[in-house]
Amino acid sequence: MAKKMGMELTKTVYKLLKDMAKVKPGESVLVTQDSIGDVSVGEEIVKVADALGCKAMLAWHSTPKGYGALTMDYLPDPLKACVIETDVWIELNDQWLLYSPIWDKAVTNGRTRQIMLGGLGIERIYRNIGAVDIKIQEEFQTLLTNLTKEAKNMRITNEAGTDISFENDPSRPINSEIDYSKPGAHFLLGQIGWAPKEETINGKIVVDGALSGGGDLDLGVLSESITYIVEKGRIVEFKGGKLAKKVKEYFESLDDPNMYLAAHVCYGCSPNAKLEGCTTEDERVWGSTEWGFGHQGPNYTGGEPRIAKSHVDGISLECSVWLDDVQILDKGKFIHTELKELAKKLGK
Structure with missing residues (x-):
């Protein structure tokens, strides 16, 4: 289905994954998105990641209250487990998992490239990445x-x-x-x-x-x-x-x-x-x-x-x-x- 700014979004996500994160075929790409936000960006990321040969997953979950460690009581256990077992974690959360205990583990495990893009909808991610x-x-x-x-x-x-x-x-x-090509935050x-x-x-x-x-x-x-x-x-x-x-x-x-x-x-x-x-x-x-x-x-x-x-x-x-x-x-x-x-x- 044709959507407003659909082509712009695809080009932006391609730039994000290919040129900035430098994903490789076979790598795992995880997108986390809480329920309060627009899931369109997350859907496009996993589709483009899959097209680039990655193993992609969108984790759409209930919305926590607060940032960082305050989110932990609201998150399902499978989500806590998977964010530290991926090559690329793109966070689109409105209520940030950034600065939480699982974020600390992910950015220091020597493997995960954690990319924090919290709250960015289609227009925002396009003008701040795609149009730059x-x-x-x-x-x-x-x-x-x-x-x-x-x-x-x-x-x-x-x-x-x-x-x-x-x-x-x-x-x-x-x-x-x-440059999002190296492990870390x-x-x-x-x-x-x-x-x-x-x-x-x-x-x-x-x-x-x-x-x-x-x-x-x-x-x-x-x-x-x-x-x-x-x-x-x-x-x-x-x-x-x-x-x-x-x-x-x-x-x-x-x-x-x-x-x-x-x-x-x-x-x-x-x-x-x-x-x-x-x-x-x-x-x-x-x-x-x-x-x-x-x-x-x-x-x-x-x-x-x-x-x-x-x-x-x-x-x-x-x-x-x-x-x-x-x-x-x-x-x-x-x-x-x-x-x-x-x-x-x-x-x-």
């Missing part, structure tokens, strides 16, 4: 990653009031999300993420774009900003109105000191991303930065995960960034000469 020039995007992300690796001290601000400084740890990886392209030295993170993070923590904390696009006061990598105070109060109460309800610890910071650099309330896409809005608190994956430290009950992501829009006092981003626009030229090629 992968070659130019990879050049942009590689340059931005390398510049960041070379920086010891960083500062991020925005017009909403963010002003946060920190030091990078040269021994920790910086993850540029675009992978995310939608258009993001570069890393974990600074937690004890050096000090200042104010104003979340004025979107915020999500799963379940009751899926706030989506914000009607008012939420401010974190951060000292030595830990949230010590929440400021703002009713939404800030709701976030504060949620953190308190989990009764987990690790929830207040910074897990990562990320650049948003997807040329087509829109702020619409889907965190996977929201985090990649061009010129934004995003901070995660709570569970910290091994992909950010290069070692063991730091366990927490869940994970909360908040997005700051139109940021300015300094690398060792050299400004590369100004109110959401890249001003570094080479980055600026590549941005133009991407339509930014």
Whole structure:
């Protein structure tokens, strides 16, 4: 049956599997999808994977409440078993299995390529993968990653009031999300993420774009900003109105000191991303930065995960960034000469 954007979806999924995940005949490809989302993308992935000679399965299951470890009580045992026994696991879940105990095992087993595309429907996956020039995007992300690796001290601000400084740890990886061909944790392209030295993170993070923590904390696009006061990598105070109060109460309800610890910071650099309330896409809005608190994956430290009950992501829009006092981003626009030229090629 002909469907709207059906051809675009097929081409996008082919690019995802063949060019980015580099699947091989005989490999197993598992797609997980909770019942709240549109299953069309998952169906297309398993069909194209099968056509490419893979052994493909779609695991469509009931929707958990919350993210990470909070999902475990809602998942069937067969699902828990199969995610660590596959070559490629593509997660389309609205309520993320990301940062759960089974995710930790999958991304550290030396076999599974876990690709987190949570909540992406047809239009979102097309504009953020299918419609992106992968070659130019990879050049942009590689340059931005390398510049960041070379920086010891960083500062991020925005017009909403963010002003946060920190030091990078040269021994920790910086993850540029675009190549899904190796075992481990992978995310939608258009993001570069890393974990600074937690004890050096000090200042104010104003979340004025979107915020999500799963379940009751899926706030989506914000009607008012939420401010974190951060000292030595830990949230010590929440400021703002009713939404800030709701976030504060949620953190308190989990009764987990690790929830207040910074897990990562990320650049948003997807040329087509829109702020619409889907965190996977929201985090990649061009010129934004995003901070995660709570569970910290091994992909950010290069070692063991730091366990927490869940994970909360908040997005700051139109940021300015300094690398060792050299400004590369100004109110959401890249001003570094080479980055600026590549941005133009991407339509930014």
